[in-house]
Amino acid sequence: MSERLSQRSLPQVNAGVRAPTYDWQRLEPGIVHLGLGAFHRAHQAVFTEDAILHSGGNWGITGVSMRSDSVARQLLPQDCLYSVLAEDGREQSLRVVAVVRNVLVAATQLEAVCQAIASPRTRIVSLTITEKGYCTGADGCSLDRDHVQLRSDLDNPQQPTSAIGVLALALERRRLQGGQPLTLISCDNLSANGRVLAAVLREYAGLVFPELSGWLEEHTRYPCSMVDRIVPAAAARQQAAQSAMLGLDDKAAIATERFNQWIIEDDFCSERPAWDAVGVQFVDNILPYERIKLGLVNATHSAIAYAGLLAGRETVDEVVSDPTLGGYVHRLMTRSLVPALSVPAGFDLNSYVEQLWVRFSNPCLRHRCAQIAMDGSEKISQRWLPVLQQATRPEELLKALACWCYYVLDSALDISDPRADQLLALRASGDPTRLQGVLAYARITAESVPGYPQLCEQLEQNINRIRREGVRAFLAE
Incomplete structure (x- = not known):
C-alpha cells in the first residue's frame, strides 16, 4: 500500500505528474x-487554479458539502489535495490540484459555513447543487413551498437544510456584518441558472429575512454560466489505477475527459480570478450557448441514459458504439435536436456535433x-421540453420521451429522483391516467405543450411498441 497523498508526501509523486508550482x-x-x-473539483477548481498560476491572487476555495461528509473524509486527511486524470483514448494528463483549501459539511458545520460566506475575504460564491437543489415549483423559477426541505427551512430559518436556506442565512449574516x-x-x-x-x-x-431582500438588490449579482465537462462518478477501480499512476494513494481521485468549457455572463459586482486568461469565455448573453449545451449535450445524454438502461448497456460509450442504439442517438442529434437550435454568429455547429460524438x-x-438517468423529472423539463413545445415535434425525441416513460412506468429498474416515491407509486398503480401523471412531474402538461392530447396518444403507441418489440427494435430505423 503506497503512502497517502498529502502535503508531506507530495514531493514523492511519480515523474510526469503535474504538481502545483505556486x-x-x-x-x-x-x-x-x-x-x-x-x-466542481474537475471543472471550476481546475480553471481557478490555472488562473492563480497565470496571474496569482488569493482565490483558494472553501468547499461545502450540503449533507454527506464523504468528500470531507476523502480530502481533509490529504490536506485537500487530489488528482485529476484527463484522457480521451489518445492522450492523457495527470495533475495534482491544491486550490481547495478547506472542506465544510453544512449539516454539521452550519455556523462555519455562514462565517465563510460572510467573510470579507469571500468575493464569489459558486454552486453545483443539481437542478433539484433550487427547490423550484412548476414554473421552474419560483419556490416550491410544499418542498419538504424548504417547508422546514421556512419554519426554522436559523437551522436550514436546503442550499437556498443555508445561502440566505449566510448572506443575512454578511449583511449584518456590513459585508x-x-x-x-x-x-x-x-436554463438561465443565474436568474x-x-x-x-x-x-x-x-419570506424569512425581509431586510435582506433590499440588500441583495444592491450588493449581489448572479451571472448565468454554462459549464461543460463530462465527469463520471468515481469508481474504486479507477481510483486504484489512478493512485498507481500517481505513486501515492489518492482517496479523492477524479477521472474526466480532456475537453473543458466554461462560459459566463460578464455581470460581476466583485473581483474575480483571471479566468479569462485560461480559457473561460465571458459573454454579454449566455442564452445561445446555454441552449446549445442543454439542447444538444444534455438532451442527448439523457436519451442515451434511458435507451442504454432499457437495452442493458452500462455506459455512454457502449451505447454510441452499438450500431442500433448509436444509430438512433446520431439521428436524434442531427434530425431532432440540431434543427431546433439557434447558434451565435460564427459558431460551427457541425464541428461541435462531430466533437461531441467523439466525446460520447x-x-x-x-x-x-445510471448516473445520467438520476433526477430525470427535473432534467427532462430543462433538456427536452423546449423542443417539445415547438410546433413540429420531432419523432426521434418522442422516442426518447417514450423510453423515459417506459423506464418509470413499466421497467423494474431503480429510480433515483427527487420524486421517486410518487413515480414508483404511479408504476405500481393501474391508473389509466398514469402516463399523464408521469409527464406532469417533468412539467409536460396541456398548459405547457401544444397538441398535448396528440402527444400522449403518440407516447402510448410508442410505449406499447417497446412492450411488444423491445427497445432495440423500437429504436431501429
Whole structure:
C-alpha cells in the first residue's frame, strides 16, 4: 500500500505528474463553493487554479458539502489535495490540484459555513447543487413551498437544510456584518441558472429575512454560466489505477475527459480570478450557448441514459458504439435536436456535433447511464421540453420521451429522483391516467405543450411498441 497523498508526501509523486508550482499552502480563501462534488473539483477548481498560476491572487476555495461528509473524509486527511486524470483514448494528463483549501459539511458545520460566506475575504460564491437543489415549483423559477426541505427551512430559518436556506442565512449574516458586494455563480444545468438562483433566493429572503431582500438588490449579482465537462462518478477501480499512476494513494481521485468549457455572463459586482486568461469565455448573453449545451449535450445524454438502461448497456460509450442504439442517438442529434437550435454568429455547429460524438465515444470515461438517468423529472423539463413545445415535434425525441416513460412506468429498474416515491407509486398503480401523471412531474402538461392530447396518444403507441418489440427494435430505423 503506497503512502497517502498529502502535503508531506507530495514531493514523492511519480515523474510526469503535474504538481502545483505556486505557494498553495499560504493561499487564502476567496471563493466558497456549495456542492463540492467531483464535477466542481474537475471543472471550476481546475480553471481557478490555472488562473492563480497565470496571474496569482488569493482565490483558494472553501468547499461545502450540503449533507454527506464523504468528500470531507476523502480530502481533509490529504490536506485537500487530489488528482485529476484527463484522457480521451489518445492522450492523457495527470495533475495534482491544491486550490481547495478547506472542506465544510453544512449539516454539521452550519455556523462555519455562514462565517465563510460572510467573510470579507469571500468575493464569489459558486454552486453545483443539481437542478433539484433550487427547490423550484412548476414554473421552474419560483419556490416550491410544499418542498419538504424548504417547508422546514421556512419554519426554522436559523437551522436550514436546503442550499437556498443555508445561502440566505449566510448572506443575512454578511449583511449584518456590513459585508461587501458578492457575486453568486450557478454552475448547474438550468436554463438561465443565474436568474433562477436570484429569483428563488430573493423570494426566500422576502419570506424569512425581509431586510435582506433590499440588500441583495444592491450588493449581489448572479451571472448565468454554462459549464461543460463530462465527469463520471468515481469508481474504486479507477481510483486504484489512478493512485498507481500517481505513486501515492489518492482517496479523492477524479477521472474526466480532456475537453473543458466554461462560459459566463460578464455581470460581476466583485473581483474575480483571471479566468479569462485560461480559457473561460465571458459573454454579454449566455442564452445561445446555454441552449446549445442543454439542447444538444444534455438532451442527448439523457436519451442515451434511458435507451442504454432499457437495452442493458452500462455506459455512454457502449451505447454510441452499438450500431442500433448509436444509430438512433446520431439521428436524434442531427434530425431532432440540431434543427431546433439557434447558434451565435460564427459558431460551427457541425464541428461541435462531430466533437461531441467523439466525446460520447470516449472509452476511458466509463460514464454510467445510471448516473445520467438520476433526477430525470427535473432534467427532462430543462433538456427536452423546449423542443417539445415547438410546433413540429420531432419523432426521434418522442422516442426518447417514450423510453423515459417506459423506464418509470413499466421497467423494474431503480429510480433515483427527487420524486421517486410518487413515480414508483404511479408504476405500481393501474391508473389509466398514469402516463399523464408521469409527464406532469417533468412539467409536460396541456398548459405547457401544444397538441398535448396528440402527444400522449403518440407516447402510448410508442410505449406499447417497446412492450411488444423491445427497445432495440423500437429504436431501429
